[in-house]
Amino acid sequence: MSDDLDAIRASTEAAVAAASDLRGLDAVRVGALGKSGTLTALLKGLGAVAPEERKARGAAVNAVKQAVERALEERRGALEAAALDARLLAERLDVSLPARPHPPAGAESGAIHPIARTVEELTAIFGAMGFTVAEGPDIESDWYNFNALNIPAHHPARQDQDTFYLPPAHGAGFETVLRTHTSPVQARTMLAGDPPIRVIVPGRTYRADHDATHSPMFHQVEGLVLDRQITLGHLKGCLIDFLRVFFNIADLPVRFRASYFPFTEPSMEVDIGWDRRTGELGRGSDWLEILGSGMVHPKVLANCGIDPQEWQGFAFGMGIERITMLKHGIPDLRPFYESDVRWLRHYGAPALAPFTLHDAG
Ligand code: DAH
Numbered sequence: 365m366s367d368d369l370d371a372i373r374a375s376t377e378a379a380v381a382a383a384s385d386l387r388g389l390d391a392v393r394v395g396a397l398g399k400s401g402t403l404t405a406l407l408k409g410l411g412a413v414a415p416e417e418r419k420a421r422g423a424a425v426n427a428v429k430q431a432v433e434r435a436l437e438e439r440r441g442a443l444e445a446a447a448l449d450a451r452l453l454a455e456r457l458d459v460s461l462p463a464r465p466h467p468p469a470g471a472e473s474g475a476i477h478p479i480a481r482t483v484e485e486l487t488a489i490f491g492a493m494g495f496t497v498a499e500g501p502d503i504e505s506d507w508y509n510f511n512a513l514n515i516p517a518h519h520p521a522r523q524d525q526d527t528f529y530l531p532p533a534h535g536a537g538f539e540t541v542l543r544t545h546t547s548p549v550q551a552r553t554m555l556a557g558d559p560p561i562r563v564i565v566p567g568r569t570y571r572a573d574h575d576a577t578h579s580p581m582f583h584q585v586e587g588l589v590l591d592r593q594i595t596l597g598h599l600k601g602c603l604i605d606f607l608r609v610f611f612n613i614a615d616l617p618v619r620f621r622a623s624y625f626p627f628t629e630p631s632m633e634v635d636i637g638w639d640r641r642t643g644e645l646g647r648g649s650d651w652l653e654i655l656g657s658g659m660v661h662p663k664v665l666a667n668c669g670i671d672p673q674e675w676q677g678f679a680f681g682m683g684i685e686r687i688t689m690l691k692h693g694i695p696d697l698r699p700f701y702e703s704d705v706r707w708l709r710h711y712g713a714p715a716l717a718p719f720t721l722h723d724a725g
Pocket residue numbers: 544545546547586587625627628655656657658679680681682
């Protein structure tokens with residue numbers, strides 16, 4: 365009787381050793397120890413064995429069963445370790461590989477949105493002139509948006525800006541608006557610290573206006589420079605330098621034209637030379653308005669707790685979409701906010717090649 369036991373043990377152990385994966389090993393286990401497995405059948409058959417032989421036979425079958433179980437367990441451990449090794453090898457990450465500097469053009473490659481890119485460029489250019497970046501809230505009190513800037517209630521200039529007023533409940537005892545320009549951050553900056561001040565303020569602005577060249581949400585950049593000896597000459601030099609570097613045209617014609625803003629005196633609109641017919645900048649005999657600027661009105665300084673006898677300076681504000689469209693020849697404003705990946709891929713900047721002043725020539 366023990367011959368068949370030895371044979372079963374030998375063939376089962378051989379099958380265990382030959383199993384090349386966990387599934388195969390499980391099939392061997394079921395073949396020996398499953399419901400109709402070979403060893404299970406022997407155990408079931410013990411009842412039919414003569415009583416005087418039953419004990420020894422039972423012990424022998426059980427010993428084989430335990431040996432087979434041990435072999436199965438060992439093999440399972442070995443196969444699991446091998447499977448883990450194979451997975452670790454297959455999923456290995458070589459962290460020493462260099463980053464890919466320019467993602468291949470294709471569905472997977474990301475790009476920086478032209479607005480974000482222009483903000484990056486503005487920040488680099490004005491940063492090189494000693495400006496820092498200031499920010500303010502999109503939901504603004506009407507005092508900062510208007511009054512502080514010398515635009516009292518009922519001033520006709522409030523009508524120029526198609527303001528979104530928020531429901532009165534939103535504010536804390538004063539009217540709140542979606543800021544119509546980035547200029548309120550001038551007032552916030554002056555109230556928060558003492559001159560000298562040299563900041564730019566890129567940010568979102570809002571007006572109830574919507575067509576091919578106007579969006580209810582758009583972006584502006586504000587500039588404010590205050591010191592003891594700041595003159596109109598500084599304003600002109602700063603803006604001419606900025607425009608020539610930003611548009612990368614060393615001899616870009618720039619024209620300053622008298623204008624009116626409640627918060628500056630004198631006020632000037634700034635034009636650049638272009639060819640209206642071809643859209644080419646720096647050529648032709650046409651002028652294109654780019655931004656507003658002026659010497660900060662003494663009343664604005666006084667409103668913000670700064671002595672106009674001691675400090676003076678200039679401010680400017682320009683539309684970020686506008687200069688971006690001109691620089692890249694983008695004809696329509698609306699796709700800026702439509703998240704069309706084809707447009708983004710076409711006009712976006714490479715994600716891993718940040719702008720530096722070297723790019724500006
Ligand atoms: N806030 C003006 C606007 O939204 C732009 C502007 C003009 C800002 C002249 C200024 C400035 O700081 O001095 O149209």
